[in-house]
Amino acid sequence: MGKRTLFARTAIMALTLAFAAPAVHAAPSKAEVEKLFRTWLTNDLWPEAQKTGISRQLFDQATGGISLKWDLPDLVPPGTAPPKEQKQSQAEFSSPGAYFSEKRLQGLAGTGRSLAERHAATLRKVEAAYGVPGSIIVAIWGRESGFGSARLPYSAIDVLATKAFMSTRKDLFRRELISALHIVEGGDIAVSKMMGSWAGALGQPQFMPTSYLKYAVDFDGDGHRDIWNSVPDSLASIANYLKKSGWQAGRSWGYEVSIPDGVTCAQEGPDRAKPLSDWSSQGVTRISGKGFPKAELSAPTMMLVPAGTHGPEFLVSPNFYVLKEYNNSDLYALFIGNLADRIAYGGGAFKAPFGDVGKMLRSDVLAMQQALVAKGYDVGTVDGLPGFKTRRSLGDWQAKAGMAPTCFPDASLKSKLR
Numbered sequence: 001m002g003k004r005t006l007f008a009r010t011a012i013m014a015l016t017l018a019f020a021a022p023a024v025h026a027a028p029s030k031a032e033v034e035k036l037f038r039t040w041l042t043n044d045l046w047p048e049a050q051k052t053g054i055s056r057q058l059f060d061q062a063t064g065g066i067s068l069k070w071d072l073p074d075l076v077p078p079g080t081a082p083p084k085e086q087k088q089s090q091a092e093f094s095s096p097g098a099y100f101s102e103k104r105l106q107g108l109a110g111t112g113r114s115l116a117e118r119h120a121a122t123l124r125k126v127e128a129a130y131g132v133p134g135s136i137i138v139a140i141w142g143r144e145s146g147f148g149s150a151r152l153p154y155s156a157i158d159v160l161a162t163k164a165f166m167s168t169r170k171d172l173f174r175r176e177l178i179s180a181l182h183i184v185e186g187g188d189i190a191v192s193k194m195m196g197s198w199a200g201a202l203g204q205p206q207f208m209p210t211s212y213l214k215y216a217v218d219f220d221g222d223g224h225r226d227i228w229n230s231v232p233d234s235l236a237s238i239a240n241y242l243k244k245s246g247w248q249a250g251r252s253w254g255y256e257v258s259i260p261d262g263v264t265c266a267q268e269g270p271d272r273a274k275p276l277s278d279w280s281s282q283g284v285t286r287i288s289g290k291g292f293p294k295a296e297l298s299a300p301t302m303m304l305v306p307a308g309t310h311g312p313e314f315l316v317s318p319n320f321y322v323l324k325e326y327n328n329s330d331l332y333a334l335f336i337g338n339l340a341d342r343i344a345y346g347g348g349a350f351k352a353p354f355g356d357v358g359k360m361l362r363s364d365v366l367a368m369q370q371a372l373v374a375k376g377y378d379v380g381t382v383d384g385l386p387g388f389k390t391r392r393s394l395g396d397w398q399a400k401a402g403m404a405p406t407c408f409p410d411a412s413l414k415s416k417l418r
Contacts, residue, residue, distance in 0.1 A: 097354030109342035131249030135344035156196035179209035203227030254316030266395030308408025310355030
């Protein structure tokens with residue numbers, strides 16, 4: 001560590017301690033924080049960027065006009081304390097059905113079908129190159145940026161620098177900021193044109209800079225990976241992301257199904273895969289009435305019941321979990337799958353409705369998880385959030401207690417599970 005870097009960090013620490021002292025010191029002014037920020041750029045960020053191969057000329061060019069964005073969320077300026085963690089007593093869950101706005105899905109599907117036709121030739125080439133269906137690519141394109149129409153209001157460098165300096169996740173954003181500098185150094189885009197979201201996500205696919213460096217491709221052959229203005233580059237970059245995350249060509253994302261009485265919902269999870277033919281032999285059928293594709297009958301398939309027996313039920317392929325690599329949410333992956341089916345086949349809403357499962361307090365779910373763990377069950381992370389391990393453990397406990405498994409926490413179980 002150089003003397004200047006050590007001096008800068010010591011100065012920042014001293015100022016931070018002074019501002020945080022429980023005396024009558026006022027919080028630092030914005031001007032004082034801005035001064036600390038300039039010191040941090042020069043004496044802290046620059047040595048780290050230099051070690052990764054960033055040139056001084058590029059660094060000065062990229063950071064010379066940076067301004068802190070004080071309107072961003074999750075900021076903790078020097079001399080202030082981060083917000084206290086909220087107690088787990090708030091009503092945390094709303095019905096998953098609210099996520100699947102039919103008006104929004106119909107609008108995205110209509111536009112998506114039109115754009116899929118307009119860009120059919122490009123999508124055929126992309127699918128041939130990466131093995132990902134065009135409908136899946138277009139669905140992600142629509143969900144992430146409204147097919148490229150969403151406004152990107154922020155300079156990505158400003159956002160990333162602000163968050164790297166004073167957010168609740170400084171290390172993450174420092175890595176993203178240095179990756180953004182490498183994007184500029186590579187010549188794909190100028191600093192002034194690198195626009196992103198409030199979180200620093202870039203372009204039409206909404207890649208973070210580290211993802212851009214891994215997955216963005218130049219598909220139109222102009223020498224630049226332009227996910228801001230080039231539709232071919234954007235579509236191919238989404239496909240490349242999915243392929244490198246493990247997308248299996250020729251397989252669906254999954255199917256809405258009907259699980260018969262006697263087949264427990266506690267078989268859910270990516271770690272409990274069975275051949276599709278095994279599920280079929282248990283009486284699990286597609287809710288559409290169609291048969292399962294013969295080509296997939298021997299392929300590993302998993303049960304998914306995001307609301308337990310209170311909502312639609314699914315059998316999903318490993319591709320479902322690849323969609324979660326893009327955004328780690330069951331509901332996001334289901335949204336993309338449903339939207340893709342609408343675009344490709346004219347499909348509609350899930351047949352089974354999501355029940356009213358939005359009444360539980362997070363603290364109550366946490367208490368249930370703790371009770372299940374005490375009884376020897378694996379609930380995953382004990383955090384008050386009903387993930388698949390919590391759902392299936394709850395179903396197993398219900399069955400052993402002589403109840404019909406529902407695989408989802410509800411108020412009637414609070415007094416029984418202790």
